[in-house]
Amino acid sequence: MRYLYRRLNDANMFNVLNSILNEASSDHQLQELVSHFLYRVSCSMVSVDRMLIAEKSALQLVEAYKSQIVLGDYDRIAVSVEPLFEIYAQIPSVLSQIVIMQNQILKICEKAFKVNGNAPSSLNKALKKNLTSFGFSEELNQLVKEYWNNGGKYIRDIRNINEHHTSLVDNSFYILKDGIGKISVILPDNPEVKSVRLFTYEKDIDAIDTIIKSIEDMNKLLMALFESKSSISEPFSQSLFMNHMGELKKGEERTLGLLINIVGHSITEEGTELKLDTIEMKQTIPHNGGGNISVRKMVPDSELE
Numbered sequence: 404m405r406y407l408y409r410r411l412n413d414a415n416m417f418n419v420l421n422s423i424l425n426e427a428s429s430d431h432q433l434q435e436l437v438s439h440f441l442y443r444v445s446c447s448m449v450s451v452d453r454m455l456i457a458e459k460s461a462l463q464l465v466e467a468y469k470s471q472i473v474l475g476d477y478d479r480i481a482v483s484v485e486p487l488f489e490i491y492a493q494i495p496s497v498l499s500q501i502v503i504m505q506n507q508i509l510k511i512c513e514k515a516f517k518v519n520g521n522a523p524s525s526l527n528k529a530l531k532k533n534l535t536s537f538g539f540s541e542e543l544n545q546l547v548k549e550y551w552n553n554g555g556k557y558i559r560d561i562r563n564i565n566e567h568h569t570s571l572v573d574n575s576f577y578i579l580k581d582g583i584g585k586i587s588v589i590l591p592d593n594p595e596v597k598s599v600r601l602f603t604y605e606k607d608i609d610a611i612d613t614i615i616k617s618i619e620d621m622n623k624l625l626m627a628l629f630e631s632k633s634s635i636s637e638p639f640s641q642s643l644f645m646n647h648m649g650e651l652k653k654g655e656e657r658t659l660g661l662l663i664n665i666v667g668h669s670i671t672e673e674g675t676e677l678k679l680d681t682i683e684m685k686q687t688i689p690h691n692g693g694g695n696i697s698v699r700k701m702v703p704d705s706e707l708e
Contacts, residue, residue, distance in 0.1 A: 406441035408639035457489035
């Protein structure tokens with residue numbers, strides 16, 4: 404499994420790329436690019452989920468003292484609470500993943516639209532010129548530039564600040580507005596200045612909200628880019644990569660891989676019991692000229708008679 408197919412389906416995101424994975428006529432390199440892109444999307448989603456859980460935990464701890472907090476004319480207080488570090492730990496990872504995804508979009512488009520203009524591997528570098536100079540259409544050029552100018556470049560600039568200038572953790576607050584509390588890690592308004600001394604924080608740009616929006620914006624961009632290619636959004640399904648399992652020339656009985664799908668759970672006296680739907684991919688000894696791969700449903704050892 405390279406990506407969280409169920410998580411992508413639940414969010415209804417990036418499904419437009421599934422047609423590339425399912426088309427037998429698709430270029431193998433293109434399918435690999437899409438598969439690795441979806442891996443990074445999934446990593447980013449896991450990071451966001453952990454950040455949201457940490458944000459909720461931090462908020463609960465701070466609001467254990469809510470009635471005693473005196474704000475005065477200011478709507479926030481500085482906070483230092485352990486769950487915040489889970490947010491801090493995810494910020495560098497998810498920002499790096501998103502910038503890599505930005506660059507991968509260009510390579511995916513090169514393959515999907517059969518463009519051979521030798522575009523740079525960096526979207527930032529490519530956009531210093533019009534993308535049309537690398538063989539892309541004017542429509543694609545405008546869509547990507549709009550994405551870049553409305554948040555795409557900001558995310559890249561923030562990633563660069565976090566990697567090369569300062570950690571993005573110092574402006575962490577408990578903010579109380581209209582009786583509603585929020586834990587927020589505030590990002591600089593102007594990361595392009597590349598100077599901690601010149602950073603401003605007047606726009607209250609929340610780190611988690613910004614990261615979520617950047618993933619959503621990337622999904623919208625791909626929807627728009629592939630709309631002209633008549634790609635149909637399709638739900639993802641579970642996949643299994645077995646390239647490392649060697650050749651199948653020798654006739655032998657062996658398990659090649661398992662597709663384990665959690666379909667539900669039930670509460671028992673012993674605790675939570677998972678309901679599994681599992682398929683075994685198996686190499687077999689050919690009989691009567693048949694193939695040497697079989698597929699079968701499996702049950703857990705505990706259910707075997």
